[in-house]
Amino acid sequence: MFKVTNINRAKRPDLVVRGNLRAARTLKQGAYVAIEIKPGYKHHDILDGFDAILDYFSDYLWGAEYWINNKSIQIAAFVFATFFSRQGFLFKEEGKFNPRNIVRGPWDAYPMTFTISRLLWRQKDNLVKRFQILSGIPKVEAKLKGKLHPGRPIPEIGVLVRNPTEEQSVLLMLSANPYHWRFESG
Secondary structure (H helix, E strand, O other): OEEEEOOOOOOOOOEEEEEEEEEOOEEEEEEEEEEEEEOOOOHHHHHHHHHHHHHHHHHHHOOOEEEEOOEEEOEEEEEEEEOOHHHOOOOHHHHHOOOOOOOOOOOOOOHHHHHHHHHHHHHHHHHHHHHHHHHOOHHHHHHHOOOOOOOOOOOEEEEEEEOOOOOOOEEEEEOOOOOEEEEEEO
């Protein structure tokens, strides 16, 4: 069980899991990943999940603390998943597509899943820029009364799905290059 402190709203992710994040020649061992899960049957499920991930990410930038067994933890990534993530996509209707060669680039992905992940990445960049601007304003820092955490590593955001081309692996499409990370239980 986990808890979140230093937030103004009662919302928190559905799960926090610990495991290894692996991509290319990079391994992040014992990383904590916060997961928001929505049904994925309707368009609003996708929008609600998108908004929730951005809310949790913003809260974390502004000082939300995550705890497991009374020990503070650092979140490596906030990710969005749905009931259809096990099939490699977020939205039920995406199952009608073959993910191969739809999206240009070195990977195969379902179109909405790819678009949602890219939009999350772009919004992360926008939020970080605004955070950096606001954290340099003395009146904002004074109002926060020490809740600001500019020195803490900035987590990644993205989506969690089964890899469409390697069905035995869990894929995190994250905002950090090389963008596709495998999650392995640790």
